[in-house]
Amino acid sequence: MSNAPITARSIPMPVLGLGTFRLQGQTVIDSVKSGLSIGYRHIDTAQIYGNEAEVGQAIAESGIPRDELFVTTKIWIEALAADRLIPSLRESLTQLRMDAVDLTLIHWPSPGDAVPLKDTLDALIDAKRLGLTRAIGLSNFTVAQMREAAALVGPDQLATNQVEIHPFLQNRAVIAAAKALDLALTAYMPLAYGKVMTEPVLLDIAAKHGTTPAQVSLAWLLQQGFTVIPSSTKPANQTANLDAPRLRLDDADMARIATLDRGERLANPDFSPAWD
Template identity: 85%
Template sequence: MNTPSIPMPALGLGTFRLKDQTVIDAVKSGLSLGYRHIDTAQIYGNEAEVGQAIAESGVPRAELFVTTKIWTESLAGDRLMPSLRESLSKLCMDAVDLTLIHWPSPGGAVPLKDTLEALVEAKRLGLTREIGLSNFTVAQMREAIELVGVEALATNQVEIHPFLQNRAVVEFARSQGLHLTAYMPLAYGKVMTDPVMRDIAAAHRTTPAQVSLAWLLQQGFTVIPSSTKPANQAANLQAGTLRLSESDMARIATLDRGERLADPDFAPAWD
């Protein structure tokens, strides 16, 4: 088995809402530009296309970090492993680098203990290199850490952008040494029209998108922006070279307005 061994790159390519040829083209373009971290999920309905794009890209699998996420209907102990094997089949891979619980079990229908035990077993069997969480609250992170230990959890992937800074989750995760991955880092493009973000971008001769990504990267988060345009993908990749001043960071800190964009009816009680 050709199991990859690279650490999670700080900047990845998200594929949420990308389908069919669009996602194939986006992933191929991203890989050609230098992205080596690809994020997908069962519910996105694009694992097969992501796998096809990776296979056709010519980039060796061992150079990539690939994440997928288990959907809520497959969190039960006896359903998780078959669903992960199905994901691997669609991706045409022996293993993914990271498997996340996409959302906590709605209403706690499936005990977290059962799901985590199945994920730990999947890791033992070599189906996934790492396991982790997504959309977990402080209480749910605490429970997961008590069950398997923080060292067993690679990340908690949550919504973080200038307008939702998710401070309670960030502070707790940091206090425990749990890494965070920020999804929707550009707030569906809303950062592009914000006057503060535009002003900071103008001062650095860059874009508000790069400013938002740099703001997150400087805080130590992994970020996974989604983009279908090669020019935007290339620009996003450059965010790691942008250094914001303490004044820039402080100005962005004032933009928090609790504007949550991912809030389905089965979401947990947010902090």
């Protein structure tokens, strides 16, 4: 492994970011440009999204200095092997028009443990030492897999585990285990593909606060200490989402939302790990 020093600067990960999952072409360019103009400074993408080049274009054309942004990408399962990870990350950086990203995640655990986790983590740490990424982390890791990763490299090396969390999938076992490891969580699909907008409980809480069910869902996640990365293509919705940290839910609101958990997992490909 390389012993090259880490020369890239590092900024804290903003607790509210702009997701780009399922956004393609001009749609993602417009979404990222709009988000940056509104005030987002945290952009989340991934190799498998097929939009890194467009995200990079939008950032470049936004005029926002790179050192004011936090950019995350994720290594796809086909590039988890020790000899493939760094070349694939370099390809991502070329697409993104960047010398380094702020955070690189293992997008999914290697299906069937085909690639030993130690090999992937060692390659990620090497990428960090080379200055290609400022932090590393996990995504879609189960309790056992989080514990294995933390045991291999130490929890202080891992910036986050990005997992699906929303009112209908509250992922309590993973949350508890992450807290025990002192590992931060990032919630993706926080609005459950928009399903939160029609949930009567969330509509009622939103009416009480004079806001929207989307803001309620985001505030619920933020108040638990998670980072959230909602995706939106409409500037009005992006603005509303960015305002979510200002909303404070009371204990009664939080208790009512806790009753909505129904284990409704939206991201569940056939190579998923055995969920907790």
